[in-house]
Amino acid sequence: MKTIRPPLSGDAAGTSDLLKRVSRGDLCTGCGGCAGLFPDAIAMRRSTAGFPRPVQVGPLPVGAEATIAATCPGLSLTVEAAGRTDDPMWGPYRRAWTGWSADADQRFRGASGGALTGVLTHLLRSGVVQAIVQNAADPADPMANRTVVTDDPACFPVTAGSRYAPSSPLEALPDILADGRRMAFVGKPCDAAALAAIRARDPKVARAIPVILSFFCGGVPSAQGGAALLAALGVSSDDLARFRYRGNGWPGRATATLTDGSERSMSYRDSWGQVLSRHVQHRCKICADGTGMAADIVCADAWEVDDAGYPLFEEEAGRSLVLARTVLGEQIARGAERAGRIYLETFDMAQLMRIQPGQRDRRRGLRARLLALRLLGRPVPAYRGLNLRAVGRQNGPVRNIRNFMGTLKRALRR
Numbered sequence: 290m291k292t293i294r295p296p297l298s299g300d301a302a303g304t305s306d307l308l309k310r311v312s313r314g315d316l317c318t319g320c321g322g323c324a325g326l327f328p329d330a331i332a333m334r335r336s337t338a339g340f341p342r343p344v345q346v347g348p349l350p351v352g353a354e355a356t357i358a359a360t361c362p363g364l365s366l367t368v369e370a371a372g373r374t375d376d377p378m379w380g381p382y383r384r385a386w387t388g389w390s391a392d393a394d395q396r397f398r399g400a401s402g403g404a405l406t407g408v409l410t411h412l413l414r415s416g417v418v419q420a421i422v423q424n425a426a427d428p429a430d431p432m433a434n435r436t437v438v439t440d441d442p443a444c445f446p447v448t449a450g451s452r453y454a455p456s457s458p459l460e461a462l463p464d465i466l467a468d469g470r471r472m473a474f475v476g477k478p479c480d481a482a483a484l485a486a487i488r489a490r491d492p493k494v495a496r497a498i499p500v501i502l503s504f505f506c507g508g509v510p511s512a513q514g515g516a517a518l519l520a521a522l523g524v525s526s527d528d529l530a531r532f533r534y535r536g537n538g539w540p541g542r543a544t545a546t547l548t549d550g551s552e553r554s555m556s557y558r559d560s561w562g563q564v565l566s567r568h569v570q571h572r573c574k575i576c577a578d579g580t581g582m583a584a585d586i587v588c589a590d591a592w593e594v595d596d597a598g599y600p601l602f603e604e605e606a607g608r609s610l611v612l613a614r615t616v617l618g619e620q621i622a623r624g625a626e627r628a629g630r631i632y633l634e635t636f637d638m639a640q641l642m643r644i645q646p647g648q649r650d651r652r653r654g655l656r657a658r659l660l661a662l663r664l665l666g667r668p669v670p671a672y673r674g675l676n677l678r679a680v681g682r683q684n685g686p687v688r689n690i691r692n693f694m695g696t697l698k699r700a701l702r703r
């Protein structure tokens with residue numbers, strides 16, 4: 290397993306006109322795409338707010354602005370149904386299942402059912418790809434993430450599970466291309482969208498990364514969010530050996546392992562609901578695609594929830610939603626099932642509104658939120674093909690007014 294470009298520290302400085310617009314609107318997702326495309330000109334650094342942000346470190350080559358305009362998910366995001374079932378809320382897809390890894394250890398360690406890790410095992414073992422770009426804890430800072438390239442499923446115990454901390458996987462693009470192997474990529478929906486846009490412009494990248502996998506994403510908390518979680522657990526960073534945000538059960542507890550081997554932990558409801566969700570970046574609050582519409586396969590929690598979106602159980606055997614969005618995704622999921630890597634059961638998409646209330650309500654309120662920001666002259670991403678008008682109508686006038694006013698107040702306070 291190879292670590293790629295650990296994040297640097299420092300403050301963001303002025304950059305290209307488009308990156309200035311992203312910065313002015315606080316629209317950066319932290320994907321690292323601009324830095325991966327122009328590594329001599331742009332580097333990702335941790336901002337004072339605790340998120341990875343691009344900093345211009347050299348002159349941009351001719352044509353760079355057009356490339357950034359077409360690929361940065363802070364500026365725009367386009368979804369094309371291209372003949373697939375286009376659910377107004379959940380986007381284009383071909384097949385929906387619930388599923389889990391057939392490997393009991395992967396199922397246990399995974400964030401939900403370990404289905405993503407099961408699919409990755411199939412991709413490697415069957416030779417569809419030769420390596421995987423994914424995420425793991427940073428050994429130098431167990432609360433933070435690093436991007437890794439794995440070519441052996443024996444590494445998956447380290448990479449499985451959701452890590453609610455910033456990651457910039459596309460910063461690794463030069464290393465991925467230099468590596469020369471055919472890879473699958475796992476990233477947040479905004480990472481997947483940026484990569485798909487980059488692939489559409491560059492056949493080299495399309496050849497190097499033929500498979501994109503993602504997961505539903507409710508938002509990324511800052512490094513300060515991680516620090517607040519550690520403080521809530523009563524743990525000093527000096528005593529911290531390892532940290533798991535989730536997994537080892539479903540949903541699994543946020544667990545700090547100390548240097549003396551003892552553990553302190555907190556439920557998913559408390560760690561996410563009371564601490565981490567309060568540190569999510571602005572771009573996530575106006576995210577039109579938290580469900581990985583650009584990915585071949587996307588996984589999520591397939592659980593029964595209360596009104597706030599928290600599971601109705603303490604711990605259960607994990608179960609992932611597995612959504613094949615493309616023909617390739619469907620072939621891979623079916624292939625993984627045939628190879629005995631994952632179990633799949635047909636899923637009724639009508640259930641998704643109920644089990645993903647966070648995603649549902651964010652999409653429904655988005656048009657009103659964007660309107661408030663536009664009214665204040667704040668930059669917002671240009672969303673195309675995301676059915677925002679249709680889902681906004683589902684919100685009803687009262688909620689739309691509430692979403693509009695809430696965003697207006699927050700934006701004026703910022």
Ligand SMILES: Cc1cc2nc3c(=O)[nH]c(=O)nc-3n(C[C@H](O)[C@H](O)[C@H](O)COP(=O)(O)OP(=O)(O)OC[C@H]3O[C@@H](n4cnc5c(N)ncnc54)[C@H](O)[C@@H]3O)c2cc1C
Nearest residue numbers: 399400401402403404405406424450451452506507589590
């Ligand atoms: C920030 C964040 C927000 C999420 N929000 C939601 C949500 O609103 N609703 C929902 O249903 N699910 C959400 N999830 C996804 C969910 O927790 C599971 O990842 C998903 O159910 C798949 O589980 P699995 O067991 O199949 O995946 P696993 O087998 O556990 O595999 C997870 C994969 O994701 C990668 N990964 C983990 N964290 C990151 C990260 N920060 N950046 C990039 N890659 C990463 C891992 O390296 C691994 O490859 C979120 C995950 C994250 C990281």
Ligand code: SF4
Nearest residue numbers: 317318320321323361
């Ligand atoms: S969203 Fe991604 S591509 Fe856009 S500025 Fe941020 S890191 Fe760069």
Ligand code: SF4
Nearest residue numbers: 478479506508573576
């Ligand atoms: S909520 Fe949207 S913008 Fe934020 S990290 Fe997730 S996919 Fe990216």
